[in-house]
Amino acid sequence: MRILVSGGGTGGHIYPALALINEVKKMNPDAEFLYIGTEKGLESKIVPRAGISFKTINITGFKRKLSFENVKTIARFFKGVSDSKRIIKNFKPDVVIGTGGYVCGPVVYGAAKLKVKTIIHEQNSVPGLTNKFLSKYVDRIAICFEDAKEYFPSEKVVLTGNPRAQEVLGHDGHKGKRSVGLQPSKKSVLIVGGSRGARPINDAVLEVLNQVEDKGYQFLYVTGDAHYENVMKKVKEVGNPKNVIIKPFLHNMPEVLAGVDLIVARAGATTLAEITALGLPSILIPSPYVTNNHQEKNARSLSENNAAIIRLEREFSGEQLIKDIDSILLNDHTLSEMKKASYEIGIRDAANRLYKLIKELK
Structure with a gap:
């Protein structure tokens, strides 16, 4: 099984992704992983340190007010989609999972357009812009709070919780x-x-x-x-x-x-x-x-x-x-x-x- 994961910007998006990878490795030692993030994001330090294969694309988030920078962001998005598709074609994942942050936008969107199975994981009770956008294209939406269900197509939603929680169990x-x-x-x-x-x-x-x-x-x-x-x-x-x-x-x-x-x-x-x-x-x-x-x-x-x-x-x-x-x-x-x-x-x-x-x- 080959799984491509993307998530970045904050630890709240990165650590659940790493927790999922660690737990899946326990259940399926033969599983292979690739992580796509940004070069400047926190994930560029954390993910390689965890021993996980890591690739980058160049993408920034949208400004919430009118700004010429958003025009540049749109251009970066489409370039990011193109770069993501190239990485996806080379890695040939069975599933692509986005755990949040703007880097997930081009990665998961690109995967959906290539007809690769896709999942987004929403940690919060109120989703961000990226996951709201991606919800139209993905196959499944994993949520942690029941309150998040109302923001997504109900037929795609599955309550899974946050993989990070599983890592805190069993300690002395x-x-x-x-x-x-x-x-x-x-x-x-x-x-x-x-x-x-x-x-x-x-x-x-x-x-x-x-x-x-x-x-x-x-x-x-x-x-x-x-x-x-x-x-x-x-x-x-x-x-x-x-x-x-x-x-x-x-x-x-x-x-x-x-x-x-x-x-x-x-x-x-x-x-x-x-x-x-x-x-x-x-x-x-x-x-x-x-x-x-x-x-x-x-x-x-x-x-x-x-x-x-x-x-x-x-x-x-x-x-x-x-x-x-x-x-x-x-x-x-x-x-x-x-x-x-x-x-x-x-x-x-x-x-x-x-x-x-x-x-x-x-």
Whole structure:
């Protein structure tokens, strides 16, 4: 079986693609993969490092306002289609899968025009422009949130979940806690704003850092590489409580997630897939800076099922953060009910579902 994958721009498009590749390799060691991305995108560093064959095309995204640059983008799109067709003809894939980002446009469109079987994978509850466009041409549309169904032709849609969730299962939570200095027997909350961090979350934590030492639980606070130095300067001013461990980044996030009791985070699709697969309660602060406000809509799919508390950035503060954490970690009934609700939402076999879809099309 030969599978061509394309996805780029952000980790939210790349990591699900890599997770799918890794899981399919376990199920079918003979499967061959080729990944198409852009030379300047994050995927150009991440994918080759993962040992996956990688090719590039030149394509940029559309500006959302009128711009002459969009004329150039249209020209690049058609050149990208031509280049993609050449790569596809050489690789001869059984299926082409797009996991999001503008690079998928010419790749998946080119494959459809060559009559190669095609799938797009939509991680969010509200699809982006590229997947909306491609939905007219592809054979199947894999979604992670039921809410996304309304944006696509219903006869093509299959609920699969996010393959990234499958990768967080089976880890030793006690080992994960010990690896970052947490006490294995004590309740823990992980506060994280993504790989680069989120300033509003950092500001809220710093606001109440001098008030949490007597709490009956412990904190793992991940600042993000870009914010770590400034955060630590402020920490020196107010002091670092013994029950608060501060890190710039976690390289073993799946292992750590398996050990904590609660997470405070943004509401990216991959994050939500991981925490619901584990049955982890959450306090979600959706980023207001994303297309179509999709993070808030992602988050509401959890809060409406009592698996999460949502706090919009404009109403978020350190005082509110501590109140919310207390309301969950200091109430065993609430903690248990939220864990159960989160687990019931989670899809733990997303890669298997996608692989089944691939085999059906092949």
